[in-house]
Every structure is written in structure tokens, then in C-alpha cells.
Amino acid sequence: MTQQQRNELAELLYPKATLTIQDVEKMFPKRTLPEGAKVTRMAPSPTGFVHFGNLFPALTSERLAHQSGGVMMLRIEDTDAKRAVDGAVEIIINSLKHYNIIFDEGATLGDDVGNYGPYYQSRRADIYQAFAKELIRKGQAYPCFCTEEDLEKIHSEQEAKKDNFGYYGKYAKHRDMSFEDIKKELDAGKPFALRFRSEGNLNNKIPFDDVVKGHLEVTENDIDHVLLKSDGIPTYHFAHAIDDHFMGTTHVIRGDEWLSTLPLHLQLFDALGFERLKYMHISPLMKIDGESKRKLSKRKDPEAALTFYTEMGYPVLAVIDYVMMLLNSNYEEWRIQNPAAPYTDFEFKAENMSVSGSLFDIVKLNDVSKNIVSTMTAEQVYDYVCEWSEQYDKDFYKLLISDKDYAVRIFNIGRGGEKPRKDLAVWSEAKAYMGFFYDDLYKITSSLPENISKEDAVTILESYKNIYTPGKTQEDWFGDITKLATDNGFAAKPKEYKKNPEMYKGHVGDVSMILRIAVSGRQNSPDMYEIMEILGKERVIQRIDNALKTL
């Protein structure tokens, strides 16, 4: 084909695309940012599902951009109309916002924000086509008239011959069509896709330095990938090259499933005359499934959905901390030294990122969460539990807001000080933890331990009713219980009992247990003294009476 014909072909193929590359260059001036500022982006397709794994590149992008005085963009990759879901963009923005990931630029629920838009790829067709035409003129792209069936046939032929899959070499039948033949197909109204004319060779390796993975050696790409689909909309690869170039992205942060198409992307940047960008490929989050590991799956694993964490009531900061720990190996150490510092104080470094994929460990998440919750004030915990229950447990919510002071006092048990209680990991556990404080939820669910007779229990409860006086110091309060123990043949200290078990019915702990079961309805509870102080005399007596009837 002559240069003349190629020029003509470009017009023939995309007659409506009048934008030139000079126009595009004028549309997107270079960014002026401080030295070292990173420009990152999140580029989801609008499928309406935000995966837990999406948090990894998202948080990485956010931290790197914002801690360097850079910019983080949201670009919607809606080039595949089949996959688009209504309301998906809203879900993406809101879910990420929930995890403190806020975009400086890009798609919003209203108008785009920023000077490098549109940030919806479906609205950038003319931009892509300007470059497509340029590639056609340079002989680096050509139309392919294969139908879906044609491509399937090629695929099965390759399967049979055990050849590599793809549109390349002898399988690329439209690669060298003459101008006249192309014209004939076009005149016949045949749809076409625009393919990249790859000069790559499988025998050549491309050395490449990934910011996370380090030095890699990838094989050149020899497949003539589709650049523009038959509807004139680009594939991801072509859009990625053009958008990230003109939007001024400095670091492309994405999952490492993209590593295999990296050679194509590099090729495209070269062909378009763009300077190559820095890439950070992040390993996927894995999950153990029987004997083997696999990617955390949207279909099989409920914890893959971001909504799972909201429903369970994981504190946002706990989830962020857990992700940060997996992302940067020294984050956990930093957190131990700075238990209450905001995570944004931590210096996030690409070189501390893990090269291989890690297993999702919900037990660890729970531990992280307990630590986070233990640093909160009672008031904060109250607010979070209210926020959660308003949505997921309305009855409990009503109880909580009916008397805020009461609830805050409950959450305050064991809180603050050097060694705070670490009991709550998720808000959904709150009800089981402290529900018994509310008469509606109080119920004796535990029977007496075997070593305590019913008679003793009755005697002790009856006597305690007469003794109990609120407002004492904890010391005096416990003195009463100790006396009750010794008066009834129980040892004052567990150690005395252990020394001479035959001399006693039990020890003071057993006496406490009787009261605990009566007052809280169960064998485990936070500090009894504080519980009684919060419940107040009337409720305590009521419950003892109830226990007397029930036991």
C-alpha cells in the first residue's frame, strides 16, 4: 500500500473523525505539579461491584498521590457497553469514599471535575480515533473484517494444531489486504475492527522495571490486538495508552493480571510516540480453598464484596489498617509504635510492597479491628454502633438511642487507661456483648456451674439483696461479696480453696458467678462492679428476684 492509499484509507475508515492529533495535544496541556508529585488513577469499569481487592490498588494510588502532593483521578472505563450497569458509578464513588478514598479529579455524580476530561472513555471516541487514523497512515493499524465466527474458527484451528492462540502471523488474514480489497469490503458495508500491526517477535525479550515487582523480562507481543472495536470504541489497551499519556498519569497502579498485556502496552506507547510510564503491578488477594490457593472470588466468597464489611460492622479504619499491613510490610510495626496516629501519617513506600499475593486472613482482620476499637472513646464507639444498627438492627438502635448516657457508660467499661479491654471487633457483636443491660434483651441463658448447689445459690442471692448498696468503692463492694462467701462456707480467696478444697464449698469466684448469672444472665461478662453501678439498685434487685424464680 502506498502512503497515498494509507492516507485515503484513514479517511475512508473514520470519515467522521475530524480531530487531529495536534488538536488533542492542545486539549491536554502538560500538568504543572511540584517535583516528585505523583499522578495516579483508578480506572474501573462500571459493573456495579466493588471488590475488596479493589481497595489495594485504590489505597496505594490514593496514598502515593496525596502524600506526594499529586493528583488522583477517577476514570470510568465504560468502553464495553455490554457490561455497564446503571448506577455503578455512584456505587464506586460512594464505596471508595466510605474508605476515605476521595478523588481530586475525574468522573463524579455530576459534571466531571478537572481539565483532562471527559473522564468517561465512552465520551472520548474522537480522541482515540484521531490517533487511530494516525496509526493507519503510518501503516501500523489496519481494518479486520473477521466475524465472531471467523475468530472462533481460528481459535479452534489453533487448538487443534497446538499453536498459540491469537490473531497473528498466518492467522492474521486481513493484515496484508490490498487497498482495493479493503475498499470492496467497505463498499459492501462489512463491519470492521481496527487492529494494531504488531512487529513483535516471540524470540525477543523486553527488559522492564516494575516499581513493585522489580526487574522483569517479558516476551514481545506478536498479536495484532484490536485497537478500535467495530463500534469505533477502543479496547482497554488503546484507551489506556492514550488516556494515561494525556491525562498526565505518572504511575499506573493495577492488579498484576495486567502483566501479561504489558508488552502490548509498551508497544503501543512506542508506536504512538509517547513516553513510557511507571507501572506498579499489585498481586491479587488470595484465599485458601481446600488444599489450594485461589483469587478471592466475587462469586464464591462473601468477604470479597466491600458491602460485607459494612454489614458486619467492621470499622472503616480497621479495614484500612488491615489493607495497609498487607500493602506495606512495615506498616504493622509502625502501628504498634503509633497506636492512635492516623494512617495517613505513615510514609507509604512502593519498595515495601509485597511481590507475591497474600492470603486473606479474617482472624487477623478481627485482631486489627479489636485494637482499633480499643483506642476509641466510648462516645465514638456509641456513634459507630448507632450508625451500624440504624441500618442493620433497628430494634437495637432504638434501645441505644433511648438513653444515650446509659449506652455510653456501658461502652466505657474497661475503656481508656493503659490496658483497655479488647473485646469488640465488629459492631454487629455489640448486641451480644452488652445486650443484657437492656431489660428487653436480658434473659438467663446460663445455668449454675455444677459445683454450686441450688440451695447455696438461693441463700446467696437472698442475702445479697439485703446487702447491696450502690455507690460504694469497688473495694468495699467486693468486701461485701467476700464476706458473703465466708459466711456461707466459701473460701475468701481462690488460692485458699485450692490448698484445701475439702474445707470449702467453693470460693469467692463461685459466689460472684452466682451473682453474675443473676444480673447478666450468663457466665461471662465485663467487670461486675461496673455493671451493677450502671444497672442501678432497682434493676439489680429485680434481676436477683427474677433469678430466684428461674433457677
Next chain:
RNA sequence: GGCCCGUUGGUCAAGCGGUUAAGACACCGCCCUUUCACGGCGGUAUCAGGAGUUCGAUUCUCCUACGGGUCACCA
């Protein structure tokens, strides 16, 4: 199958030629303790295998095994 990446205790991992191979979670034991939780102390447990380079390999090279990813007009 081709191509690419990876492999330190059950999990997350530090390590970047010479270490008693950190730390955290989990587990077990002891201590503290009126229950639970917390906390303290201690313990079990790891360099996938094989060659090579080296005075010396967890660290470097190669091979094997295993695991993962990917091979669309999806992103």
C-alpha cells in the same frame, strides 16, 4: 499447551553472602485475675527440592517441583 510472575513457620512477613533466621496473628503452657477480655512470661513451628558459584548460601545462577496469573471486538 505458550508466555509471565512467585515460593522463609498454619497466616502476614523481616532478611538483601557470615544472624542463636526479627516481629505480628493463630495455637499451646504458665503467671496475673471474682468470670470473660486485657496484660506479662515462655513454648511449638519456616528458608520447596536438586545442582552450581563461593572459604561460606535463606540471600547469587541454573534446573525441577509446586502455586498463581494470562492467552476476547472484557476490563
